[in-house]
Amino acid sequence: xxxxxxxESGCLHxxxxxxxxxxxxxxxxxxxxxxxxxxxxxxxxxxxxFPVWLRERGVHVVIAGGIGKRALASFAxxxxxVRAGEPGATVAELVDAYLxxxxxxxxxxxxxxxxxxxxxxxxx
Numbered sequence: 001x002x003x004x005x006x007x008e009s010g011c012l013h014x015x016x017x018x019x020x021x022x023x024x025x026x027x028x029x030x031x032x033x034x035x036x037x038x039x040x041x042x043x044x045x046x047x048x049x050f051p052v053w054l055r056e057r058g059v060h061v062v063i064a065g066g067i068g069k070r071a072l073a074s075f076a077x078x079x080x081x082v083r084a085g086e087p088g089a090t091v092a093e094l095v096d097a098y099l100x101x102x103x104x105x106x107x108x109x110x111x112x113x114x115x116x117x118x119x120x121x122x123x124x
Contacts (some may be wrong), residue, residue: 001029003098004059005091007039012094014087016067017045023091024057032099037091047071051078063094067107082106 005012006019013019020042026035043053051074054062062080065087075082084107085094097103 001027001060002058003027003061003063003095004054004057005063005085005094006042006065007091010090012063012065012085012087012089012091014065016050016064016071022054024059025091025095027095027099034092034095034099048074051075051080054078055080061098063098063103064107072106084108 003025005023005025006016007013007021007023008019022040022042024038024040026037027033028035040057043049047070050071055078059080062075062082063085064082065085067082072082083098083103084105085097085103089097094103
């Protein structure tokens, strides 16, 4: 299984559409352990692109902070599960929480585009 996490400075990016990098984490779903992590540059953001781009990279799960409702719908249409993560959390913390069954809800979709999120938390 592969998990994608939009990141900035190694931590969950506060708004999905604005991310410039993804951590792609390959995990052994049966043993519930991460196997390897690859950081890749995100393509230029266009509505509907990230779900298809991530599906083409074998992603099954996305852990996101703020994300739009249309993006959530597009992920669902592409068979990708989206779970809410805490902005500012590290990739390792988020993967551990997901594999431990602690990330069980989808993020609430943002109502508008071009908005500002105050996610200035430092990566811990």
